[in-house]
Amino acid sequence: MTSQDGDARRNLPPLALHVPEPKFRPGDAVDFADFEMPVAGAVDRPPTDSASRDMAGHVYAMVRVLDDEGRAIGPWNPGLDPDRLRRMLREMLTVRAFDERLHRAQRQGKTSFYVSSTGEEATAIGAAHALDPDDMCFPSYRQQGLLIARGWPLADMMCQVFSNSGDRMKGRQMPVMYSARAASFFTISGNLATQYPQAVGWAMASAIRGDTRIAAAWCGEGSTAEGDFHSALIFASVYRVPVVLTITNNQWAISSFSGFAGGESTTFAARALGYGIAGLRVDGNDILAVYAATAWASERARAGHGPTLIEQFTYRAEGHSTSDDPSRYRPSEERNLWPLGDPIKRLAQHLTTLGEWDDERHAALEAEVVAEVREAAREAEAQGVLGDGFRHHPMETMFEDVFEEMPKHLQEQRDQMLAEYKASGL
Amino acid sequence: MAVELKMPALSPTMEEGTLAKWLVKAGDVVKPGDVLAEIETDKATMEFEAIDDGTVTELLVPAGTEGVKVGTVIALIAGDDEEAAPAAKRSAAPAPAPVAEEAAAAPVAVEPKHVAPASLAVEPTVPEGTEMVRTTVREALRDAMAEEMRKDERVFVMGEEVAQYQGAYKVTQGLLDEFGEKRVIDTPITEYGFAGIGTGAAMGGLRPVVEFMTFNFAMQAIDHIINSAAKTNYMSGGQMRCPVVFRGPNGAASRVGAQHSQNYAPWYAAVPGLIVIAPYSAADAKGLLKAAIRCEDPVVFLENELLYGQSFDVPKLDDHVLPIGKAAIVRPGKDVTIVSYSIGVGMALDAAAKLAEEGIEAEVIDLRTLRPLDKATVLESLSRTNRMVVVEEGWPVCSISSEILAIAMEEGFDDLDAPVQRVTNIDVPLPYAANLEKAAIVNVAGVIEAVKRVCYR
Numbered sequence: 001m002t003s004q005d006g007d008a009r010r011n012l013p014p015l016a017l018h019v020p021e022p023k024f025r026p027g028d029a030v031d032f033a034d035f036e037m038p039v040a041g042a043v044d045r046p047p048t049d050s051a052s053r054d055m056a057g058h059v060y061a062m063v064r065v066l067d068d069e070g071r072a073i074g075p076w077n078p079g080l081d082p083d084r085l086r087r088m089l090r091e092m093l094t095v096r097a098f099d100e101r102l103h104r105a106q107r108q109g110k111t112s113f114y115v116s117s118t119g120e121e122a123t124a125i126g127a128a129h130a131l132d133p134d135d136m137c138f139p140s141y142r143q144q145g146l147l148i149a150r151g152w153p154l155a156d157m158m159c160q161v162f163s164n165s166g167d168r169m170k171g172r173q174m175p176v177m178y179s180a181r182a183a184s185f186f187t188i189s190g191n192l193a194t195q196y197p198q199a200v201g202w203a204m205a206s207a208i209r210g211d212t213r214i215a216a217a218w219c220g221e222g223s224t225a226e227g228d229f230h231s232a233l234i235f236a237s238v239y240r241v242p243v244v245l246t247i248t249n250n251q252w253a254i255s256s257f258s259g260f261a262g263g264e265s266t267t268f269a270a271r272a273l274g275y276g277i278a279g280l281r282v283d284g285n286d287i288l289a290v291y292a293a294t295a296w297a298s299e300r301a302r303a304g305h306g307p308t309l310i311e312q313f314t315y316r317a318e319g320h321s322t323s324d325d326p327s328r329y330r331p332s333e334e335r336n337l338w339p340l341g342d343p344i345k346r347l348a349q350h351l352t353t354l355g356e357w358d359d360e361r362h363a364a365l366e367a368e369v370v371a372e373v374r375e376a377a378r379e380a381e382a383q384g385v386l387g388d389g390f391r392h393h394p395m396e397t398m399f400e401d402v403f404e405e406m407p408k409h410l411q412e413q414r415d416q417m418l419a420e421y422k423a424s425g426l
Numbered sequence: 427m428a429v430e431l432k433m434p435a436l437s438p439t440m441e442e443g444t445l446a447k448w449l450v451k452a453g454d455v456v457k458p459g460d461v462l463a464e465i466e467t468d469k470a471t472m473e474f475e476a477i478d479d480g481t482v483t484e485l486l487v488p489a490g491t492e493g494v495k496v497g498t499v500i501a502l503i504a505g506d507d508e509e510a511a512p513a514a515k516r517s518a519a520p521a522p523a524p525v526a527e528e529a530a531a532a533p534v535a536v537e538p539k540h541v542a543p544a545s546l547a548v549e550p551t552v553p554e555g556t557e558m559v560r561t562t563v564r565e566a567l568r569d570a571m572a573e574e575m576r577k578d579e580r581v582f583v584m585g586e587e588v589a590q591y592q593g594a595y596k597v598t599q600g601l602l603d604e605f606g607e608k609r610v611i612d613t614p615i616t617e618y619g620f621a622g623i624g625t626g627a628a629m630g631g632l633r634p635v636v637e638f639m640t641f642n643f644a645m646q647a648i649d650h651i652i653n654s655a656a657k658t659n660y661m662s663g664g665q666m667r668c669p670v671v672f673r674g675p676n677g678a679a680s681r682v683g684a685q686h687s688q689n690y691a692p693w694y695a696a697v698p699g700l701i702v703i704a705p706y707s708a709a710d711a712k713g714l715l716k717a718a719i720r721c722e723d724p725v726v727f728l729e730n731e732l733l734y735g736q737s738f739d740v741p742k743l744d745d746h747v748l749p750i751g752k753a754a755i756v757r758p759g760k761d762v763t764i765v766s767y768s769i770g771v772g773m774a775l776d777a778a779a780k781l782a783e784e785g786i787e788a789e790v791i792d793l794r795t796l797r798p799l800d801k802a803t804v805l806e807s808l809s810r811t812n813r814m815v816v817v818e819e820g821w822p823v824c825s826i827s828s829e830i831l832a833i834a835m836e837e838g839f840d841d842l843d844a845p846v847q848r849v850t851n852i853d854v855p856l857p858y859a860a861n862l863e864k865a866a867i868v869n870v871a872g873v874i875e876a877v878k879r880v881c882y883r
Contacts, residue, residue, distance in 0.1 A: 104472060108434045136630070169663035181665040186629065191653050197619050198654065201626025201634075208582065208608055208632060215630075231619025238614065378457065401664040402698045404722035407751060407798035 020259030022330065030331050032339045038062035038283070041074025045292075048300040052278045059269035059279035062313060065288035070349035076292040080129075082356040085347065088129060088149075088287055089357075092121040092344050093366055095145045097373040098154060099318075102161055105377070106175075106322040110385035111161050115176045117142035119285070119317030119335065122343035123218075123248045125149050126290030131216055131244070131298055136206070138186045138199035138217040141176050142248065142316075150183045154376035163392065164384030170393045170400070184213075193223040196232035196245065203243040203301075204235070214301045216244040216294075221268050221311075222253025222261045229271075233309070237275040240306035244297040247271075247309070248284060250316035255329040269311035277309050284312030285340040287347050315340065395421070428483055431501040433494050434465065434474065443467040444492045445500060454482045462501065463489075480504050552746075558739035566708035566740055567597050567673075567729065570715035571635055573745070575605050578633060581719055582609040584620055585637030585674075594639045595675060595734055621647030621672065625655045625724075628670035633719055638674035641690045641728060647672075648693075655724035656699030671718045673727035676704070677769060677819050678867055680732065684855035687863075689820030691767070694726040695796040695829070701750055702797040704728040706771035708738035710794055713748030721750060728796075730769045730819075753800035755807065759789035762877050763807040765830050766817035767793040770868065774817045777873035786881055796826055804830060805838050812843040813880040819868050822850040844880040849873050 024030050043063050046055045065072050072079075080088075099116040106114040117124065124145025131137070137146050147157060159166035161175040169179055169187075179187035186202075189195055199217035206213050223229060224247055236243055247268045251258050261268070272279030278300065282293045290312060297308030317335040319326045326332075351357030384391025399406060399414040406414075433443065444466040450456060456476040463474040480503040487500040494500065561569070575581045582605075588598040589612040602610040613620040617638060624636035638644040644651065651672055658668035678687040695702045701723050705711040711729070718725040740746070756771065757778050764774040771792045778788040789807050793800065808814050814834055816827040827848035834846045852866040 104475075107472065108475065109432075138626075167663070168665070169661065172663065173661050177661070179662040179665055181662065187658065187662040187666055189654060191649060194622060194650060194654050197622025197650075198626030198629060201623035201628075202630035203626075204623065205627040205630030205632040208627075209580070209630075215626075227616070227618050228622055231614075231616045231622060234614050234616065235619060235623050401659045401662075403701070403798075404659070404667075409798060409801065 020257070020264050022257035022259065024331050024334060026327060026329065026331050028331055030334050030337045032337055035339045037339060038064055040064040040067035040286075041077070043074070043076065045075035045296070048296055048303060049305045050278065052272065052276050055278060056273055059267055059273055059281055059311075062281050062283055063289045063293055064283040064286050065292060066283075066286045066346055066350055070346065070353040072288055072350060076289060078288055078292045078295060080288070080291065082351065082354060084129070085351055085354075085356070088125055088291075089344065089347050089351065090365060090369065091125045091128075091145065091149050092287070092347065094148050094154070094369045094373065095121045095125065096344065097366075097369045098144070098148070098157070101373050101377055102158065103318070103322060105161070105385070109387065110381070111163070111175050112386055113175045113322055114161065115141050115321045116318040117144065119338075119342065120248060120250055120312075120314045121145055122287035122290050122347070123246070123284045123312040123314055126287040127216065127218075127244075127246065127294040130291045130294035132213070134184050135213050135298070136184045136186065136199070136202055136215045138195035138202070138215060139188060140192075140195065140218045140220060140223070140248070141188050142220075142250075143218050144176065144178065147178060147180060147183055147185055150185070152180055152183050152185075154373060155379040156180075158377055158380035159383055162380055162383070162385045164380065165391050165393060166380065166383040167393070170397050172398075193219045193226035193228040193232075195219065196228050197235065199245070200232045200235045200241050200243050200307075203241045204239060207242055212302070214242040214244065214298060216246065216298075218246045218248055220253060221247055221249040221251075221258050221263060222256060224268055224271060225261050233271065233275040233277060233307075236307035237277050240304070242301035242304070243307045244294060244301055245277075245307060245309045246294070247311045248314060249311050250284075250314050252316045252320070252326070252330070254320040254324060255326075257330075267311060269309060272309035275309075277307050279309045279311070281311045281313060283340055284314030285338075285343040285346060287343055288350070313340065314343075317342075428502040428504050429480065430499045431462070431474075431503060433487075433496050433498045433500050434472070435496045440467050440496060442493045442495045445487050445489060445494050446471065448485055448489045450482050450485075452482050452484055456480060456482060456503065476503065552741045552743070557742040559742050560737045561708045561712075561740040562735055562737050563705075563708045563711050563729070564595065564597055564599075564734040566712035566738075567715055568599055568601065570712045571598070571719070572601060572604065574633075574716055574719040575601070575609060578719075580631065581633040581635065582611065582627075583635045583637060584611040584613055584624060586613055586615055586620075586639050588612060588637050593637070595731060597729075597734070598637065617643045617646035618650065621650035622654070624670050624672070625650045625658075625668055628655070628668045628724070629658065629666060633669055633671075635671045635673060635719060638672065640679075640686060640731070641674055641676040642686045642688055644672065644674070644690070651694070651700070651724070651726065652697050656697050659723070660699055667722055668724050669722050671715075671721075671725045671727055673715070673718075673725075674729060675731040675734070676728035677730050678732075678851070678856055678863070681858055681860060681863060683858040687856040689728075689818070689851075691728055691796050691820060692825045692829075694728075695799070695826060697797075699724070700797060701725040701795070702728065703750065703795050704730075704768040705794055706733065706756075706766075706768055706792050708736070709740045709746070710748060710754070710792070712740055713746045714750065714794060716745075716747045717750050720747070725750075728768065733769055733772075736772075748794075751795045751798045751800055753794055753803040754792045755789060755803065756792045757788070757790040759787035759811065761787045761811060762813040762815065762881055763789045763791060763804070763811045764815050764817060764873065764877065765791045765793065765804055767796060767826065768819065770817040770819050773819075773868060773870050773873055776870045777817075777877065780870070780874055781877055784883075786877060786883065788877060793826070799829065799833075801833050801837070804833065805841075808834060808838045809841045812841055813877075814838075814842070814846045815873065815876045815880055816846065816848045817868060817873050818848065818850045820851055821853055822848055823853060825850060844882065847876040847880055849876045
């Protein structure tokens, strides 16, 4: 017994910790009645050269453009023409069809792993439209919409997921960890938030070189707990780096709800305030709001007024990945009752309100993208799927790209392997 | 050969399902993606598709069967000409078209090398009569950076205290004055952060030289070095590069305690994708740092605080660049080979001088580059001396010494007249107290003793 355990302290209340707990667990009735729906069109749009402290309220409010009736209202309405809106709708539908197809492909053993971005399509597609096509993207693993919006071939992406002979990563990366230099889409990292300081570094390099391209990075709300997130923000702030930093707050980091990343006490956009960075909190299921906020941040960055931290408030409708069964930790009906709805339905409703869309055209478009995805899958699968023998990159390619020039010991290992393979008579 | 189609798993928890409907029958020719069947679980109905071209030979589970276990073979498909079909498809598949034009859309610039590449080539000989200038390692490193910065505007230096303070160990002395604050950048105190920033800047087409105040602090940053920088080329399938240099003092200094006295050479040298350099002399420090900055691969450049103030002859050349991956025989000898790197080379040379007085002619090899390791020079020397001692200021276990021993065992066994010995620090965290520190660190007497042991003297 130590003196601290002595009788003198017995009247003090014992210390305790708070352990965050999500609102609903499986079996609970889901009820979002007390969710305070931010009013669409109510948040002002400050000039893009505003000091971060003059727009502190924006980190607690929520930029929303589409109201419940599907009208676009308020100062953030980007006023996009119907053709552009239909393109965005088509791309979101393509992302969804792509996800559904590849999720099924994983269940059929054609790939080992897949990550869907169902429900979060607007966060990537809206951003891709607001950025310039050659702005450098440092995505996390749920932004394949960036590639799709930039017109990257679906079959090429699928080849990566199937790790087949058409895989431009030569079978070296986990499925969905795309890399497309020509699309200004950086290699996705399996380590969380490393892309944040790298995007800031890339943007600093762009500025030092006197280039005009900005960088954009995405991470999940869970990853904001990583040191990298904070290192990136301090550098972005100190050197007023031309970068757009987005947090896709999809409420869930595998089975940990956003409270475990600090979401109970404040918003994720509010992380910007402490660093003196402009922060915006956005309805991530409202593609017009996503577009408008990203365009605002991009204009700010390009004009030399510095970085912006954007929180896209959204909802991960599917499991974290094909290895995850979310019904074990959250009620299955939660996704259907999510108060901010579905980004595809909301954009379709808006187009309908404008008189530019109807159910018939929507059904036709859905069928069209499903067929397009199916055709791409055929093309990709013809180049091999997981585990079907030798339709992969030749095995000697594993010694390539380790270094710029292959060192002698790797040449020796490669030659030895090929000799043994030849001798085995396979 | 018939391909077995098995009952798929719809979710991680699914163990069985209902084969609701067959959409094909025996004899049907199918293409990849054709729907063969519909399968139901309590959660969903899924279309089950063909993976390959082929002909359905047999349906083994009739439509309407409930409780079909995952993995049960439900049908057989005969593959049609499995070699020819995929090959034809492969050539027919269009190459994915870049979305934008080449020039505008090369975000990560791998620019043509405007200077001679420092490849794994033969060491250039210094021309006869070249003037030699006594230079400290500290100055040589600074000169290397300054010369590369003059030559290539993509090169910049970043780290804690590198600008205003001129470097914690004054290695960046004068760089701020000459190149300004855009290219000599003081950073916030976050090794993890600026290693990531440097990695990103290299991806963005610059040539960052990231200084760690010591490599002990790079422990914070090792994720970026190993998981990002070292993998960029490989993970992008050769599309992207990360030509960054991480440099700073490594190994024991003097009485800075266990956390600040560690040699990370074996850690980094274990990682494919990294170039690891650890020079001893000022001339090598200069020539190899210049090569490191020009290198398309990420480089870990390990310096030594105790060597910073030591002076060496450096050839007065406009462009003194040395090849990466090439060891140097810094003292020829016939009786025994002493292999070392960094500060250990000095001890090896001192030991060799004393051994010569006793009639033992030791050859001393400075590895200089630890990855890729110049095995050929080591093995060639061993074939002449037949005896070898490895000297390393660092721990013995899983070390560079271990690697040299393994190479000698695997590839030089027939040349060995005695077991190879390693002379290293004691296998403990380095103590602070002067007497303990001295006792724990490798020394010349230990090298001499080991050499005599392998020479049976």
